Amino acid sequence: MKNPFRYGIIVDEPFFINREDEQKDITQWLTTKQSIVLYSPRRYGKSSLIIKLLNQLKKSGYHTVYIDFFKVHSKTKFVEILYQEILNTLHPWEKTIKQINQFVKKIKPVISFGDDGNPLISLQSSDSMSDISEVFDLPQKLAKDKPWIVVFDEFQDVAKLNGDSFEKELRAALIHHDNVAYVFMGSQSSILQNMLTHPNKAFYQFAKMMELKKINKDVMVKYVSDHFNSTDFNINKDDAKNIVDIADNIPHYVQYLASAVWETAIESRMVNSNTIQTAVAKILNNQLDYFSSMYHRLTSQQQKVLLALSTESKRIFTENYKKKHNLSTVSTTQRIVERLIHLGIIEKESGSYQFQDPFFKSWLKSV
Ligand SMILES: Nc1ncnc2c1ncn2[C@@H]1O[C@H](COP(=O)(O)OP(=O)(O)O)[C@@H](O)[C@H]1O
Ligand SMILES: [Mg+2]
Known part of the structure; x- marks a missing residue:
């Protein structure tokens, strides 16, 4: 008999439930070429939702690309994954490679074959990655029969690529892509902050913001x-x-x-x-060791606020809360909460504060 619950992986039915409204809205936007930013705290089901949608859209003939920036540790890797995804969606691959080579002059993919006979892409280390704007334009230029849907998951990880210039180049290219709908995914704190504070506000207007909430x-x-x-x-x-x-x-x-x-x-x-x-x-x-070391890395003031939050998470910036939990000034608590959010320990959730890991909260209650 098999365990009827699944976690830590992308899920689909029967382990995937609900999200009908979100599926409808997102499909509607993407098929009308409206780009979106889909954000939520970690582990709410963003990736599962988008993969499910991509599979449906593929069946309806859309060309789809899914890039998880967690796996993208260099520009070369980005280009490799993009090429690979394009080959997976456009057939026959020989023709696709010819087209790619026609649009991208500086980078030549090397093709090998996997055990299943499918082409695998790799790049030569001699390829120059200094200007890859031609690469960004590929979805826009290839196969114009149907719009492209391009997903960038864990987009905050773009920072690993010495983010700024890569991100700037990417943004500069894709605001001109009228045959592609983009999905940027990630957690609210990082992605949103980055997009809102970016000097180029045009980009913010380019994509529609959508928060993925908890399931009812x-x-x-x-x-x-x-x-x-x-x-x-x-x-x-x-x-x-x-x-x-x-x-x-x-x-x-x-x-x-x-x-x-x-x-x-x-x-x-x-x-x-x-x-x-x-x-x-x-x-x-x-997880004893993990929780304990996480806790002991914090300052005593941070620990105090966290302990207070583990028992009560609403109206925390009030005199009342301060007295009850024996905290320092309200403004200090505010500063500490910002820091705890930055450290990825807590997050804001509809007006209240929640632990990213509810078991860390349970553990704190037993401290
Ligand atoms: N629609 C859903 N119904 C039930 N469980 C879900 C659903 N979406 C996600 N989950 C659960 O949450 C876990 C994390 O999902 P994931 O899509 O990786 O979230 P995220 O990308 O937001 O971090 C899954 O492994 C599964 O256990
Ligand atoms: Mg995810």
């Missing part, structure tokens, strides 16, 4: 119940709700905890508050 809580609770039930486990609604609550209803952590609870309850097939507690304890135990 009742829907998530039902998912948890249904998936336990599908493997003949018993779980009542309160316990399913409890799992979602402990995970702060963050899709990844809901599936992570539910998966651990499933493993814990595998013999009795009965989920109750004890099995949930045991699963949480196991998770915390596994």
